Amino acid sequence: MTTKRVALVTGASSGIGKASATKLLAAGFTVYGTSRRGALAGTHPFPLLTLDVTDDASVEAAIDELLRLEGRIDLLVNNAGFGVAPAAAEESSLDQARLIFDTNFLGIVRLTRAVVPHMRRRGSGRIINIGSILGIVPLPYVALYAASKHAVEGYTGALDHELRTQGIRVSVIEPAYIKTEFEANNIEPDARLEEYDLIRAKLTKVVGKAMTEAESPEVVADVVVKAAEDLRPKVRYTAGTLAAKLNFLLRFAPSKILDKVVRNSLRLDARQ
Numbered sequence: 001m002t003t004k005r006v007a008l009v010t011g012a013s014s015g016i017g018k019a020s021a022t023k024l025l026a027a028g029f030t031v032y033g034t035s036r037r038g039a040l041a042g043t044h045p046f047p048l049l050t051l052d053v054t055d056d057a058s059v060e061a062a063i064d065e066l067l068r069l070e071g072r073i074d075l076l077v078n079n080a081g082f083g084v085a086p087a088a089a090e091e092s093s094l095d096q097a098r099l100i101f102d103t104n105f106l107g108i109v110r111l112t113r114a115v116v117p118h119m120r121r122r123g124s125g126r127i128i129n130i131g132s133i134l135g136i137v138p139l140p141y142v143a144l145y146a147a148s149k150h151a152v153e154g155y156t157g158a159l160d161h162e163l164r165t166q167g168i169r170v171s172v173i174e175p176a177y178i179k180t181e182f183e184a185n186n187i188e189p190d191a192r193l194e195e196y197d198l199i200r201a202k203l204t205k206v207v208g209k210a211m212t213e214a215e216s217p218e219v220v221a222d223v224v225v226k227a228a229e230d231l232r233p234k235v236r237y238t239a240g241t242l243a244a245k246l247n248f249l250l251r252f253a254p255s256k257i258l259d260k261v262v263r264n265s266l267r268l269d270a271r272q
Contacts, residue, residue, distance in 0.1 A: 059110045
């Protein structure tokens with residue numbers, strides 16, 4: 001058992017999850033990551049628990065194991081998720097839409113429900129959800145991903161209101177493009193239509209270029225540590241330059257300006 005703060009980071013085998021877990025470790029937390037494949041020997045400075053966020057039994061087993069090892073959980077970082085390669089909304093079947101929501105949103109719900117009772121008993125805790133700026137500024141051709149992250153936004157805000165009187169605070173981090181393996185792990189739409197072949201090819205190049213110029217996952221990890229340690233945590237934190245720009249435009253610019261910025265960023269003309 002430990003007297004140090006214990007953090008659990010889902011999807012910590014690479015990218016934002018791994019960077020966040022590493023930064024939290026440096027900040028003095030006892031850190032456990034999770035991966036569907038479990039421990040990967042010699043590649044992480046923290047242990048990895050086997051966890052599939054879409055499986056109730058897997059979630060329960062991982063939380064039980066962490067509590068057996070450490071006796072407490074002070075911080076949950078919900079990071080696990082995936083996207084769909086550039087595609088029109090109608091190019092994903094309902095089954096694919098359910099799969100995206102089962103991981104990106106219901107995975108967060110499962111983990112949250114599993115840890116809140118333990119945090120409540122201690123009278124303190126913090127939950128940080130990795131959302132996306134697309135949850136508040138949706139881009140075309142990633143509609144289901146944006147919708148899943150919009151759900152995370154709403155859930156986070158409501159949950160923070162519910163739990164803060166019990167000593168538990170909930171925040172969401174909103175990055176934009178981040179240079180990770182995320183895009184490489186995107187799944188292809190399962191109901192492709194030839195009407196979108198040209199725009200799909202164009203967008204793949206645009207997004208690919210944006211990813212080569214994107215900020216590192218450490219940019220998000222720094223915000224995760226800040227949210228974990230703030231004495232008065234905010235419900236929402238942006239992470240990175242582009243996310244901050246889009247958030248500023250959403251709050252202060254006329255909607256037609258934001259609309260133009262969104263379409264120009266993807267090099268879309270009026271007919272697309």
